[in-house]
Amino acid sequence: MRKHNIDQDRVAELVDRCTREVSEGLLPSCQFAIGFDGEIVFDETIGDASPETRYCFFSATKPFVAATVWQLLSEDALELNAPIASLIPEFAENGKAGITLEQVLLHTAGFPHAPMGPDVWSDSESRRRRMAEWRLNWEPGSRYEYHATSAHWVLAEIIHVVTGHSHTDEVHRRITEPLGLPRILGFSLDQQENMADLTLCEGEASPDELEAVFGVREMPPSEVTDETIIRFNDPHTREVGVPGGGGYGRAADLAMFYQALLHNLEELWEPQMLANATGQVHNNLPDPMGVPANRGLGVILAGDDGLSNRRGLGRTVSSMAFGHNGVGGQIAFCDPKTGLSFGYTTNGLDRHQIRQPRRGTSIASLAANCAV
Numbered sequence: 001m002r003k004h005n006i007d008q009d010r011v012a013e014l015v016d017r018c019t020r021e022v023s024e025g026l027l028p029s030c031q032f033a034i035g036f037d038g039e040i041v042f043d044e045t046i047g048d049a050s051p052e053t054r055y056c057f058f059s060a061t062k063p064f065v066a067a068t069v070w071q072l073l074s075e076d077a078l079e080l081n082a083p084i085a086s087l088i089p090e091f092a093e094n095g096k097a098g099i100t101l102e103q104v105l106l107h108t109a110g111f112p113h114a115p116m117g118p119d120v121w122s123d124s125e126s127r128r129r130r131m132a133e134w135r136l137n138w139e140p141g142s143r144y145e146y147h148a149t150s151a152h153w154v155l156a157e158i159i160h161v162v163t164g165h166s167h168t169d170e171v172h173r174r175i176t177e178p179l180g181l182p183r184i185l186g187f188s189l190d191q192q193e194n195m196a197d198l199t200l201c202e203g204e205a206s207p208d209e210l211e212a213v214f215g216v217r218e219m220p221p222s223e224v225t226d227e228t229i230i231r232f233n234d235p236h237t238r239e240v241g242v243p244g245g246g247g248y249g250r251a252a253d254l255a256m257f258y259q260a261l262l263h264n265l266e267e268l269w270e271p272q273m274l275a276n277a278t279g280q281v282h283n284n285l286p287d288p289m290g291v292p293a294n295r296g297l298g299v300i301l302a303g304d305d306g307l308s309n310r311r312g313l314g315r316t317v318s319s320m321a322f323g324h325n326g327v328g329g330q331i332a333f334c335d336p337k338t339g340l341s342f343g344y345t346t347n348g349l350d351r352h353q354i355r356q357p358r359r360g361t362s363i364a365s366l367a368a369n370c371a372v
Contacts, residue, residue, distance in 0.1 A: 004338045004371040006036055014366045015044060018344070021359065022047040026201055027329075027348030031055060032363075034370060035255035035334070035341035038263050042370075043252045052194045054248045055345035056232045057184070058326030059148070061247030064184060064257065065155050066105060066298020067269070068171050070277050074270035077162045080105075080297075084154060087161045090132040091154070099140045104154050105297045106283040107147045110136040113222075114150040118231070121240055127157060144285035144293045148224050152244030168241035178266045181256060184249045186241030195248055196347035197233050198328075200226055205353040213354050220288040224327055229349055245326065254343025258323065258334035262341060278322050279336075299324050302335075312357075314364030321368070329356055331364055338371035 011034070021027040029047030033040055045051050072078045080102040085092035091099070096111070103109040114134040120126035131154065137145075156167035163170050168186025176184055183191075207217040231237050232246065240246065259265065264274055277297035284292045291310045294303040302308035304319035312325035313333050323333025328349030334341035344363055350356035 004036075004340070006034065006041055006340075006370055007372045010366070010370045010372070011042055014363070014370060017363055017366050018044070019046050021348070026350070027346050028199055029053070029196065029348070030344065030346040031251040032331075032342070032344040032367070033250070033252035033255040034367065035252075035259040035343075036339055036371065038259050038265060040252045040256055040259075043250075049196060049347075050194070052250075054195050054250055055330070055347055056196075056198060056245075056326075057247035057249060057254065057332070057345065058229075058232075058245040058328065058330050060254060060324055060326040060330045060332040060343075061184065061243070061245050062152055063261075063298050063324050063332075064171050064175055064247060065152055065159075065167060065243045066277070067261070068159055068167070068174050069101075069105070069155055070269055070273050070297065071174055072159070072162055074273045078158065084158070087158055088128060088131065088154070090128045093132040094135045096134065096136065096140075101158070102282070102297070103140050104147075104151045106144070106295050107151060107293070108141050108144050108283055108285065109147065109151060109154075110138045110140040110143070111150050112137060112145040112147045114147075116150060116153045118237065118240075121153070121242070124157065124160060127153060131157070144283055144287055144295075145220075146222075146287065147244075148222060149242065149244040156243035166241075167243050175257075175268065176253075178268060179256065179260050181253050182249060184247040184253065185243070187238050187248065189235055189239065192235055192238055195238065198230060198347050198349055200230065201348050201350040201352070203352045203355070205355075209354055214289060216289070219353055226351070229327065251343035251345045254332040254345070255341045258332065258341035258343070261322075262334050262336060262339060279320065296322060309361045309365075312360060312364070314361055314366075314368050316365045316368040325360065329360055331360055331367075333364065333368075335368055335371070338368070340368065340371035342367040 029049035031045045034042040159167040172183045283295040299322045302321040318337035321335040331344035
């Protein structure tokens with residue numbers, strides 16, 4: 001495979017593009033980093049923030065939890081085809097007895113909007129009681145719809161059952177600590193310094209705009225509301241470590257995590273498991289907007305169908321690229337063809353359903369082009 005390098009002129013283009021919304025006053029700040037050859041080669045903070053500022057990753061948190069599950073699978077502590085109820089008996093209620101770990105990882109389990117709120121998420125017993133109450137929206141395995149928070153609460157509980165420790169501690173012990181990265185989940189009240197408070201950006205797309213771009217007059221329902229998003233400013237929410245979206249860190253932490261996935265740094269994963277999780281499509285069912293999922297076991301693959309931008313990975317990555325973005329504009333991916341990884345974070349959460357993904361496509365595309 002041809003050796004790639006980082007083009008500094010293209011990095012300068014990326015900096016100009018990332019600066020735009022901050023300079024215009026739409027975003028209070030942003031942070032972005034490029035990883036290459038197993039290290040961070042570029043790291044920039046723009047706006048009302050410092051290089052030490054930590055941002056909420058939102059759903060870019062999910063692969064850290066999945067990567068912990070991959071280790072447990074390799075240790076034979078878990079099986080992809082095993083029913084969740086074999087580990088969490090309460091989960092079997094309301095027709096969920098046959099749902100497997102693989103279906104949960106692939107967002108085909110059938111409970112995309114199942115609630116798990118602050119009233120119950122602080123202790124295992126309460127979470128299990130809530131899971132028992134969940135009902136199915138469809139036959140597990142028959143459809144794909146993004147499980148924004150529910151699936152990863154199940155994964156977190158499985159990690160707790162198998163290891164005897166919280167998911168927040170296990171993600172750190174197994175993933176971030178060996179890589180020399182700071183803790184990303186579950187912060188005591190005295191560990192929450194340098195965390196950027198989230199702000200909502202003005203403006204949402206009109207029904208006419210949505211129809212012109214996506215062919216629908218309203219977006220599919222989601223439990224990720226403005227109230228849900230702003231809740232991550234709450235110190236007690238940060239303390240819990242919401243497994244599907246409560247990670248906090250720097251953009252460089254995201255870029256370095258994906259370097260670890262590219263190079264299997266510290267040999268954290270069994271090679272065949274890592275290749276299967278990040279390099280094979282396990283779910284290609286269409287989402288509610290008609291876009292094939294192209295999901296691995298916890299990450300999204302770019303694919304070769306020309307829809308990588310609809311999956312949050314920009315237009316210029318190779319078909320092998322994979323990653324997972326977060327609500328409001330967080331970006332995290334890597335490209336095995338070039339060896340580049342990229343992380344972008346912001347505390348300005350753009351609610352405009354067209355402007356925000358277009359910005360993400362532009363930034364991700366420019367970032368991927370930095371490796372030549």
